[in-house]
Amino acid sequence: MKAAVLRDDQERFSVEEVAVDGVGAHELLIQTAAAGLCHSDLYHLRGVFDIPRPTILGHESAGVVLEVGSEVEGFAVGDHVITCLATFCGRCERCLSGRSYLCAGTHSQRAPGARPRLHQDDAEIHQFLNVSSFAEQLLVHESAAVRITKDMPLDLAALIGCGVTTGLGAVFNKAQVRPGETVAVIGCGGIGLSAIQAARISGAGRIIAVDRQPDKFDVATKVGATDVVDASRYDAAEAIRELTGGGVDHCIEAVGAPATATAALESLAVGGTATIVGLMPSGKTFPVQGRLLLDDRRLQGAYMGAQNFRVAMPRHVELFLSGQLLLEEMVSSRIGLDGIDDAFDAMEAGRAVRDLVIF
Template sequence: MKAAVLTAPGQPLAIETLMIDKPGPHEVLIRTAACGLCHSDLHFLEGTYPQALPAVPGHEAAGIVEAVGSEVRTVKVGDAVVTCLSAFCGHCEFCVSGRMSLCPGGDTRRASDAPSRLSRPDGSPVAQMLNLSAFAEQMLVHEHACVAIDPDMPLDRAAVIGCAVTTGAGTIFNTCKLTPGETVAVVGCGGVGLATINAAKIAGAGRIIAADPVPEKRELAKKLGATDVVDAFAEDAAAQIVEMTKGGVDHAIEAVGRAASASLAVSALRRGGTATILGMHPPAEKVGLSAIDLLTGKKLQGALMGGNRFPVDIPRLVDFYLRGLLDLDSIIAETIPLEAVNDGFEKMKRGDAARSVIVFG
């Protein structure tokens, strides 16, 4: 199969022919239909986050099940599926207490002495990134890393649900538990931020303020449900948000991964408000509240993949799209072939477009 391989940080992805193993007892072989380009991938490509190399990136995907292992019970051959990087074991403390997105997922990976799921023709192993490796014509994953969806769902749209939409919408529905009428500010209008805005609209937020330095993204945010927009690079951005909401927002959600964006989110809060950090900040970076913030009841939290329970959440998000509530068409800027993956990441670095999605044959 063809796959895009990362051989060294900062280097372009190379299109190679790789071998993929047969499914083990709890594994699923998927013919990849589409995969979104996520900013999280870029962090690994640039070496900001460590990763064993060579590896195949890509984690926001949808496809069709081609084969299943002997113990697989959740999907079958021919099913349309969405994959998710928060693979869960089903029996650890986090899973049994309903926090599946926090599961370490050790049982979903192959043992260190087992054959690699991916390899080069000479037999040398190729690492799976985030347990998926979706920049490839096929994926071999644990059954708890995918979920069957309505076959009427277009798979190029379904792909972005696997990360951006699950993260953004999950943050609104699961982590923030937004109450209708509450005010929301979203800092960063990439794929995750736009999905957050759209979900806030679905959840009945009273006011949704989008903060982004790119005018085109601010306009797109309005299309997806933002009631107001602010230039995130303006010196008085936080003051503008506080003024238009007469005291600040109930929820401020950072979806960029920059210290300045996190600071803006905290500064936009009202008394008792909550800032939620979604962006992948550099590992050593710290985000915090001042003593005055704490005295006024402000709260700061993180959210891994939107606190999702993806076997339940993803089919519901698919249903939202099919019923015309979730606007995935506006989130996706373009579809591209696998060979254009490096160009897609260059566009991402420029920051002037929403989601690019690789579509396979």
């Protein structure tokens, strides 16, 4: 199969032929239909996080099942599926306490010494986040996939594999926005736009979109924002407080930077909640003014929507099919494997919302 391989000391991809191993007892072989480009992929591409190389990045994808392992239950050849990095064992304390999205997921990897899932002439190509989506085929553990209705377009389904589920879940499950409440979302990428939509679906009375790229405000308004703040011209927290007469009930941070995390907390009204969703590089910290917490403000994190993806993703599909969730509006471009580098350059410059690799 063809795949976009990231090699040592490189920040550009090489499209190469990669071999896929035989399907294990608890594995699925999937023909990739589409894969989304996520900002966390960019961090790994640029070396912000250290990962084994050579590797195939990508973790947001959808496709069609080609082969099913001998002990797999609940999947059949021809099923349409979405993949997810948040594999779950169903046996550990986190899984059994209802937080399967925090499962360590070691069960989903092949045992040490076993043949790698991906290789070239017996040299391992490392699998990224249990998925490695930038490839024509995916060989994954069964717990990395969820079956969806064939009514759902597979290219748009890929978006649900990470960004959409993360943004929706941050609002539905962690912030638990109620009708009439005010919400600010900092960052209008795939996660932020999904959070805006979740706030709209939840009945928020006012939804403020914040970004440094004004070009994104048209999309933000289409999917539900009632107000916008250009953070390249104004102090975000101050502008939010001024717009609302004191602050918002909820602020969703979808950038992953110390400055935006600080702004999220400082934009809150008394009793408000800041939910940090953006992936922040290791070692980065941000100041918290203690007096803000004394007024019953709350600071919390949210990972992968804070819900088991096998429960959440089919519901998100239904939201799309019913017209409540808008996905096509979030797509910046559809590209082939050879367009990935240019697409990541656009993402780094802040020009892209969500690019899709189509296979």
